[in-house]
Amino acid sequence: xxxxxxxxxxxxxxxxxxxxxxxxxxxxxxxxxxxxxxxxxxxxxxxxxxxxxxxxxxxxxxxxxxxxxxxxxxxxxxxxxxxxxxxxxxxxxxxxxxxxxxxxxxxxxxxxxxxxxxxxxxxxxxxxxxxxxxxxxxxxxxxxxxxxxxxxxxxxxxxxxxxxxxxxxxxxxxxxxxxxxxxxxxxxxxxxxxxxxxxxxxxxxxxxxxxxxxxxxxxxxxxxxxxxxxxxxxxxxxxxxxxxxxxxxxxxxxxxxxxxxxxxxxxxxxxxxxxxxxxxxxxxxxxxxxxxxxxxxxxxxxxxxxxxxxxxxxxxxxxxxxxxxxxxxxxxxxxxxxxxxxxxxxxxxxxxxxxxxxxxxxxxxxxxxxxxxxxxxxxxxxxxxxxxxxxxxxxxxxxxxxxxxxxxxxxxxxxxxxxxxxxxxxxxxxxxxxxxx
Numbered sequence: 001x002x003x004x005x006x007x008x009x010x011x012x013x014x015x016x017x018x019x020x021x022x023x024x025x026x027x028x029x030x031x032x033x034x035x036x037x038x039x040x041x042x043x044x045x046x047x048x049x050x051x052x053x054x055x056x057x058x059x060x061x062x063x064x065x066x067x068x069x070x071x072x073x074x075x076x077x078x079x080x081x082x083x084x085x086x087x088x089x090x091x092x093x094x095x096x097x098x099x100x101x102x103x104x105x106x107x108x109x110x111x112x113x114x115x116x117x118x119x120x121x122x123x124x125x126x127x128x129x130x131x132x133x134x135x136x137x138x139x140x141x142x143x144x145x146x147x148x149x150x151x152x153x154x155x156x157x158x159x160x161x162x163x164x165x166x167x168x169x170x171x172x173x174x175x176x177x178x179x180x181x182x183x184x185x186x187x188x189x190x191x192x193x194x195x196x197x198x199x200x201x202x203x204x205x206x207x208x209x210x211x212x213x214x215x216x217x218x219x220x221x222x223x224x225x226x227x228x229x230x231x232x233x234x235x236x237x238x239x240x241x242x243x244x245x246x247x248x249x250x251x252x253x254x255x256x257x258x259x260x261x262x263x264x265x266x267x268x269x270x271x272x273x274x275x276x277x278x279x280x281x282x283x284x285x286x287x288x289x290x291x292x293x294x295x296x297x298x299x300x301x302x303x304x305x306x307x308x309x310x311x312x313x314x315x316x317x318x319x320x321x322x323x324x325x326x327x328x329x330x331x332x333x334x335x336x337x338x339x340x341x342x343x344x345x346x347x348x349x350x351x352x353x354x355x356x357x358x359x360x361x362x363x364x365x366x367x368x369x370x371x372x373x374x375x376x377x378x379x380x381x382x383x384x385x386x387x388x389x390x391x392x393x394x395x396x397x398x399x400x401x402x403x404x405x406x407x408x409x410x411x412x413x414x415x416x417x418x419x420x421x422x423x424x425x426x427x428x429x430x431x432x433x434x435x436x437x
Contacts, residue, residue: 004091004387007225010023010025010026010060010226011025011060011155011165011166011169012025012026012056012060012066012169013056013057013169013255013424014028014041014049014053014056015038015176015177017040018047019044019045020040020041020042020043020044020045020259021037021041021043021044021045021048021051021052022040022041022050022057023038023052023059023074023244024036024037024038024176024191025038025039025057025059025060025063025074026165026169026172027063027065027342028065029065029066030316031152036172037072038074038417038418039074041055041073043055043249044347045327045332053154055125059074060350060371066069066121069180078257090186103217107361109122109123110199111123111202111204112204113159113160113204114158114159115123115150115158115159115437116150116153116156116157116158116159117157117158117159117333118148118149118152118153118157119153119391120147120195120199120204121144121149121151121152121191121192122144122149123198123201124195125137125140125141125144127198128140128198133294133296134285134296135283135284135285135294136197136296137285138285138294139285141190143187143188144191146374147303148170148191148192151170151173152170154167157245159199159204159205159277160204160205162196162205162209163209164209164212166209167189167213168213168214171185171189171213171215171216174188175216182216182217182218185215185216186215186216186218187209189213189215189238189303191208192210193210194206195209196208196209201244216365218421223376224384225371225374225378225379225381226374226378226382226385227252227374227378227382229386231287231372232382234250234371235252235361235371236249236252238245238365238369238371239365242365243347243353244358244361244362244365245317246261246314246317246321246344246345247261247345247353247358247362247376248379249313249314249317249364249393250314251376251379251380251383252379252383253311253314253383254276254278254308254383254400255277255380255383255384255400255401255402256354257281257377257380258358258359258376258377259281259282259283259355260278260281260304261345261358262281262282262343262345262353262354262355262358263278263279263280263282263296263343264278264343264344264345265278265280265342265343265344266342266343266344267342269344270310271310271315271319273383274309274310274315274388275307275308275309275310276291276304276307276308276309276310276314277305277307277308278304278305278306278307278308278402279297279305280295280296280297281295281296281304282294282295282296282355283296283355284354284355284356293352293354293355296358304402304404305402306400306402307345308397318344319435321344322344325350325353328348328349328350329350332348332349335349336349336350337349337350337351338350339352340352340413345412355422358376358419359375359376362376363376370436380401380424383400384397384400384401385398
């Protein structure tokens with residue numbers, strides 16, 4: 001949905017404003033400056049998305065860049081006889097669900113330079129599937145299938161015609177219409193950039209339009225919400241005897257992720273040497289439109305595999321959990337699920353606790369007891385925050401949390417590492433004279 005006018009392009013997108021579809025036109029003025037202009041279609045949002053898109057296509061076809069000093073009036077294009085007669089609007093349909101294709105990847109499409117860019121994205125996905133973690137592939141696939149590909153397919157943009165302005169317009173659409181954060185847009189840019197790199201490797205295109213696009217600036221993450229020591233003490237009380245009790249302890253004390261907690265196996269616990277080793281993870285992934293659980297015995301990076309001292313409080317609780325599982329197994333008999341005997345976190349019928357259950361039950365339990373809401377993952381941030389407050393340095397926090405490098409820890413928690421600055425300030429006093437007066 002773009003038209004070339006000289007060396008520059010005119011493109012657009014539709015956006016909802018107060019329940020009405022508006023057309024946003026992106027063009028370059030005679031000075032070469034990028035401009036945005038919008039006009040109301042007067043069409044209600046419900047049932048009229050296709051009609052609004054048709055009006056936008058027509059407007060782009062009729063559009064002429066205004067001369068210097070001339071005021072742009074988009075309404076004249078929509079109200080002109082040519083504009084009215086060229087577009088036959090469909091009657092808005094209400095009360096019927098529209099079926100969307102859930103899987104664009106299962107159809108065979110020949111690889112050519114003039115194929116749709118949306119189709120090539122799935123070619124790239126198939127190529128990288130076996131070289132990345134399954135859950136990572138699931139995330140890529142979900143984003144491409146439901147977000148990136150539909151945008152470019154709707155605009156009928158071919159791989160060899162994809163331009164920098166097409167990508168710039170896409171990022172503007174994600175920011176202004178979809179209201180996505182800069183970091184989410186950057187993740188989508190990364191998918192697009194990798195796909196275009198693969199297109200160059202296949203000699204389908206000569207250069208990447210993504211190289212010249214102006215990306216949004218990454219927003220630095222500085223840790224999530226966290227509980228104070230007093231709030232944490234109260235949290236332990238309300239989760240006493242709850243199915244999530246050990247998960248809350250492990251997240252707050254060891255800083256474990258929910259996927260790491262679900263992935264703990266009995267062989268990872270050494271009762272003789274009093275250690276707990278994090279080596280396995282269980283994650284969710286969307287593969288071919290289905291949410292599946294992915295078991296991985298090797299962590300994401302070598303630093304994620306770490307061994308902790310098993311304090312007596314947790315050791316006693318784990319011994320009780322083991323005894324309860326044996327009891328439940330006897331009571332349930334054939335109804336007991338034997339598939340997850342290796343895992344510590346199972347229910348009374350032997351079914352492994354799901355990562356999503358931890359998040360859901362944690363939120364419900366906080367609400368039930370009137371506790372301040374934080375995410376379950378924020379217990380990991382609570383752990384790091386309290387470590388730093390008690391004088392631990394960033395290197396120790398990095399190793400405890402299993403970050404792959406110190407820069408990750410520093411980017412998130414350097415604003416909290418005040419104690420190390422106090423220690424440095426006191427140590428540097430040795431180089432100063434006894435008195436400055």
